[in-house]
Amino acid sequence: MVRTAVAFSPGHISGYFRKVAGTTPETTGSLGAGLVIDEGVRAEASAAGTSAVVVRCLGAHGEVISESAGSAPLEYVMHELGVTARVETACRLPIGAGFGLSAAALLSSITALNALFDLGMDRPAIAALAHRAEVVHNTGLGDVAACQGGGLVCRQTPGTTGTITRVPLDETVWALSFGPLPTPEVLGSAERLAQVAAACPDTCPTDLHDFFRLSRSFAEKSGLVRPEVRAALAACDAAGVPASMTMLGLGVFATGEGADEVLAAFGDPIPLRVAREGFRLLEVRP
Template identity: 90%
Template structure:
């Protein structure tokens, strides 16, 4: 039997952010706030003579509904670590839709690879490599920092070792995705980033209600809201449901007793709990 290591990382819904461009990937990142969610990415790593990656999207019952091969960020990670392995990632949430899954895939995969090859990496080293990979590939800026732990997160400095505050919440948020909004389209555009920077609040949320207020203000000023998201947000407003746009993704997230019912008029909303912890190793199979 081939030895395997299994790890998991929660995802992250960003409510608002501002890019910070540093001299290196380690000093580049973002400020802002978001919610770490209990759904994310599970990674299974096994030794292989040839590096390979399989990315699986799962249905409600755990069945594979879509699969692709290859991942430039994960292949970059294996090269940086000097290992060859087969990495299989799986998630129930749509990829590229504002759920921080690129960060979750990196954190869970690096954690599994570290355990598989006994590399001796601590949590800080795993997060640092994941963050650097995100920055190099323009797939994210602050999700890795957030997913080091759980809760409602505010990142006051860029990178994974900066000032991060967390508030534990026992809440459910409802999310609805209309499709992907590839991060490089925004993160690689100077004009888009300038507008986003001007829109970003310069404060941390006090609680969940304050987080939704600040996130919605940011979404409105950012110029990123497309028509389909606008319609869902308007319905939430009419029902008195706190809601905003997932950043970065063509989707809406909302809270409150009526949130799921309101969003159901536009698709199949997903209930998401607030994660209590960040990325972690699940098991190593001999």
């Protein structure tokens, strides 16, 4: 029987952000605020003669909706760790839709690989490698830092070892995705990043209501809102429901009474609880 390590990392909805370009991947990242969510990525790693990555998207009942092979960031971390393994990741949220799943896949996979091969990495080392892989591949800037723990997160300095404040919340938000908004399209555009930076609030939210207020202001000023997102936001406004755009994703997230009913007019909203903890090892099977 093949020894297998299993780990999980929550995802993250970013409400607003500003890129900080450092001289190294470790000093590059973003400032901003977001919600760590209880849905994320589960990773299973087992030793293999040749490295392979399988990415599965699951339905509400655990059925496989789609499956693809390969992941440049995950292959990069296996090369950096000097291990060969088969890594299988699974998630129930849409990929590329602003749920921080690339960071969650890296954190859960590295955690599983660390346990599988007894590498002795601590949590800061796991997060540092995941963050470096994100920056190198232009797949994210602040999600790894956020997913080290739970709650409403404000990143006041870039990277995984900087100043991060967390407010524990026992809240549900509703999210609706209209499809992917490829992160490299924004992170790779100097003009777009300049507009985003100018829109970013220079403060941390005090509570969930304040987070939605700041996030919505950012979305409006950032130039990132697309027509389908605009229609859903307008409906939320009309109903008095706090809402904003998922960053970076073509979607909307909202909270409060009636949020699910308003978003249901545009698709199938997903209920998400604010997570209480960050990435973690689940089990090692002999």
